[in-house]
Amino acid sequence: MAQSSTETDWVSRFADEVIAEAERRAPGKPVVVASGLSPSGPIHLGNLREVMTPHLVADEIRRRGIEVRHVLSWDDYDRYRKVPAGVEGVDESWAQHIGKPLTSVPAPAGSAYGSWAEHFKAAMVESLAELGVEYDPISQTEQYTTGVYREQVLFAMKHRADIDAVLDQYRTKQKPGGKKPQQKQVDEAELEAAEGSGAAAEDDGSSAEGGYFPYKPYCGQCGKDFTKVTAYDDATTELTYVCTEDEFTETVALSEFNRGKLVWKVDWPMRWAYEGVIFEPSGVDHSSPGSSFQVGGQIVHIFGGEQPIGPMYAFVGISGMAKMSSSKGGVPTPADALKIMEPQLLRWLYARRRPNQSFKIAFDQEIQRLYDEWDKLEAKVADGSVLPADAAAHTRAVRTAAGELPRTPRPMPYRTLASVVDITAGHDEQTLRILSDLDPERPLASLDEVRPRLDRAENWITTQVPADQRTLVREEPDTELLASLDDEGRESLRLLLEGLDSHWSLDGLTTLVYGVPKVMAGLEPDAKPTPELKVAQRTFFALLYRLLVTRETGPRLPTLLLAVGADRVRKLLAA
Numbered sequence: 421m422a423q424s425s426t427e428t429d430w431v432s433r434f435a436d437e438v439i440a441e442a443e444r445r446a447p448g449k450p451v452v453v454a455s456g457l458s459p460s461g462p463i464h465l466g467n468l469r470e471v472m473t474p475h476l477v478a479d480e481i482r483r484r485g486i487e488v489r490h491v492l493s494w495d496d497y498d499r500y501r502k503v504p505a506g507v508e509g510v511d512e513s514w515a516q517h518i519g520k521p522l523t524s525v526p527a528p529a530g531s532a533y534g535s536w537a538e539h540f541k542a543a544m545v546e547s548l549a550e551l552g553v554e555y556d557p558i559s560q561t562e563q564y565t566t567g568v569y570r571e572q573v574l575f576a577m578k579h580r581a582d583i584d585a586v587l588d589q590y591r592t593k594q595k596p597g598g599k600k601p602q603q604k605q606v607d608e609a610e611l612e613a614a615e616g617s618g619a620a621a622e623d624d625g626s627s628a629e630g631g632y633f634p635y636k637p638y639c640g641q642c643g644k645d646f647t648k649v650t651a652y653d654d655a656t657t658e659l660t661y662v663c664t665e666d667e668f669t670e671t672v673a674l675s676e677f678n679r680g681k682l683v684w685k686v687d688w689p690m691r692w693a694y695e696g697v698i699f700e701p702s703g704v705d706h707s708s709p710g711s712s713f714q715v716g717g718q719i720v721h722i723f724g725g726e727q728p729i730g731p732m733y734a735f736v737g738i739s740g741m742a743k744m745s746s747s748k749g750g751v752p753t754p755a756d757a758l759k760i761m762e763p764q765l766l767r768w769l770y771a772r773r774r775p776n777q778s779f780k781i782a783f784d785q786e787i788q789r790l791y792d793e794w795d796k797l798e799a800k801v802a803d804g805s806v807l808p809a810d811a812a813a814h815t816r817a818v819r820t821a822a823g824e825l826p827r828t829p830r831p832m833p834y835r836t837l838a839s840v841v842d843i844t845a846g847h848d849e850q851t852l853r854i855l856s857d858l859d860p861e862r863p864l865a866s867l868d869e870v871r872p873r874l875d876r877a878e879n880w881i882t883t884q885v886p887a888d889q890r891t892l893v894r895e896e897p898d899t900e901l902l903a904s905l906d907d908e909g910r911e912s913l914r915l916l917l918e919g920l921d922s923h924w925s926l927d928g929l930t931t932l933v934y935g936v937p938k939v940m941a942g943l944e945p946d947a948k949p950t951p952e953l954k955v956a957q958r959t960f961f962a963l964l965y966r967l968l969v970t971r972e973t974g975p976r977l978p979t980l981l982l983a984v985g986a987d988r989v990r991k992l993l994a995a
């Protein structure tokens with residue numbers, strides 16, 4: 421069988437494995453891959469791996485013409501565990517809702533959405549659309565409250581002794597908690613503390629007195645899950661619970677009752693069996709004995725299903741994010757990343773690293789280097805010199821089975837765009853003039869040619885670059901510094917100004933700024949640099965920065981000169 425060169429990366433290898441497994445388990449049916457996200461607060465950028473890993477595999481399967489369903493489970497029927505810190509429009513009073521399903525908690529003040537879950541889901545939905553991620557969303561609130569899992573709930577109650585026996589093997593060694601970890605979080609210690617405080621029992625449904633029940637109702641009076649099942653009759657499905665919060669008690673027929681859910685360690689494998697999930701990765705801190713993935717692997721058999729292929733994915737870090745507005749609780753979301761980089765770049769970061777490799781998403785200066793690397797890759801793809809694995813990652817970044825992602829028509833270097841908007845403070849007319857001067861042979865007709873990359877670079881400059889690293893072009897010449905120059909200093913500035921008009925392009929000005937110190941040293945303009953010459957060049961550049969932007973460094977000088985404009989350069993450098 422002929423294999424194209426793009427079928428050599430980790431995505432292809434998983435796709436092979438998943439297709440083979442799907443054929444074995446459910447021949448002729450669509451392949452099912454799954455992700456789960458809990459809208460318990462802002463959904464962090466790190467959690468994007470939970471979606472991107474199955475997305476890339478599903479997309480590869482779809483490209484091969486095989487029907488595939490990417491189920492994205494919104495765990496919005498989970499209990500509200502705690503009030504996240506630093507979320508705008510939320511205060512201490514939200515603590516009164518702890519224990520309710522996330523869809524029954526009010527949204528932050530001022531939100532356009534009807535509930536806490538809807539509010540935090542919305543931002544993620546928007547980002548996933550921008551990233552070209554196609555999925556089949558499933559609200560667990562909807563599933564449970566409309567009785568979709570009725571049969572599974574009754575089945576779990578009937579087989580509660582079998583489930584309890586599986587869970588019991590792990591109870592002595594398990595750590596508290598156990599909710600499917602998507603990604604270690606900034607506030608993980610806090611989260612674990614919350615889970616450790618009594619959530620262990622909640623997670624598997626164990627109860628010291630009165631036997632084991634894998635189902636937990638939300639209270640009919642207070643709507644919270646501080647409930648305890650006290651009796652269950654298999655024949656009639658009559659279930660009695662009592663609420664430990666308000667002592668409310670009632671007896672319901674579970675065959676008709678829709679206000680509760682299976683405990684997490686039973687819920688997850690139930691859904692694997694229900695949906696026929698073949699592939700679902702989870703966070704790397706998840707391989708410990710007693711973890712819900714491991715326990716689920718046994719419980720799923722009780723439901724007549726099989727455990728999905730479930731690679732553990734490694735940590736995704738963030739480098740150098742500036743202090744975000746408090747509305748984000750101090751952690752970046754995918755929307756924050758998409759404000760400073762195009763979706764292709766973000767997809768590429770995930771596609772080029774195997775799930776078990778950790779990496780960082782750059783919010784600092786590193787993003788400029790990353791974009792340089794990306795542009796080099798695009799050039800290699802264009803001229804055919806790209807290596808197969810790099811080509812595969814590139815393809816997955818720029819298009820999905822549905823088509824090409826919208827791209828910047830003329831992708832000028834990110835660092836150049838960033839420097840220009842830094843200097844022009846986002847003034848469009850000035851930006852257009854400067855960008856056209858960079859390459860006078862091919863001037864820009866409109867800024868739309870460099871969008872959306874230009875907008876991303878501008879957002880990066882304005883939201884992530886600290887004020888003391890921004891470039892402020894002087895309004896008036898530094899007369900004191902100019903007056904202190906010796907003859908050599910004056911002469912070098914004169915040579916630069918003399919050459920401005922005839923060198924007014926990126927390439928031309930590069931030749932000019934490096935050339936002036938050569939001429940001053942009596943060398944030809946194309947002379948090879950000596951150590952002495954390099955020192956002279958550095959001294960000259962530092963002088964120019966000080967005169968133009970009152971600092972020792974700044975954006976690359978040719979870009980800076982173009983950005984400042986010839987008239988203002990003359991005004992600031994005329995000795």
Ligand SMILES: [Zn+2]
Nearest residue numbers: 639642663666
């Ligand atoms: Zn209650």
